[in-house]
Amino acid sequence: MTTALSSQFKTLTRLRCEIFQTTYNPKNLRTGAKYLRARLRGPSMVNYYPQVVNVAAIAREHKGLELIDPKEHQRLEDVEDRKRRGKGNPKKAKTKADSRRAAKKR
């Protein structure tokens, strides 16, 4: 009884596959179809981070425009401030003796 039922069920499935044009795979073999069926995720992945205007890049491209990058401006100001307080970069050693002295200090 059960075998008859299952064979009928198989026929039904095959018919259904023919009608709806799906693959008849009674043994449930792994055909890798899911890798082709799945949507591509790359396009949405690339758009995750929001767009940000890069002032420095625009200024580099169009040198005629005198754009001021507020962050860069602030940084340069801070560097100047540090120099005024004597916290700037040390001078490059001109002679060997200079470099030896610098090494000793360290």
Added chain:
Amino acid sequence: MSMANANKAMRNVRIMRDVKARKGVLNNEVARRAYLYVARNTTLPPQVRHQAQLQLNTFDKYSRPTTVKNRCSETGRGRGIISEFALCRFQFRLRALHGELNGVRKACW
């Protein structure tokens, strides 16, 4: 678009790496899928499947979708991210309290 992403990435090396991974996924996705299809298809001869698997192994690290991680676009933090806004929980709170996030407001009942 991609340039803007790269610019954003200049802030933080972790974001930069993530952007690189995202671009890699985009560029290699179709080829990877094709090899995956062959490698996982049990109806194909084992030798062919093995070759496809070997090809899959030659892909760059930054072409796998699993290397991509949603990070905070502001700080680069990798944990506690609210993906819809691409922000970590603290940055999300700050922005929301400043009213910079549309449709988000502090709960009150």
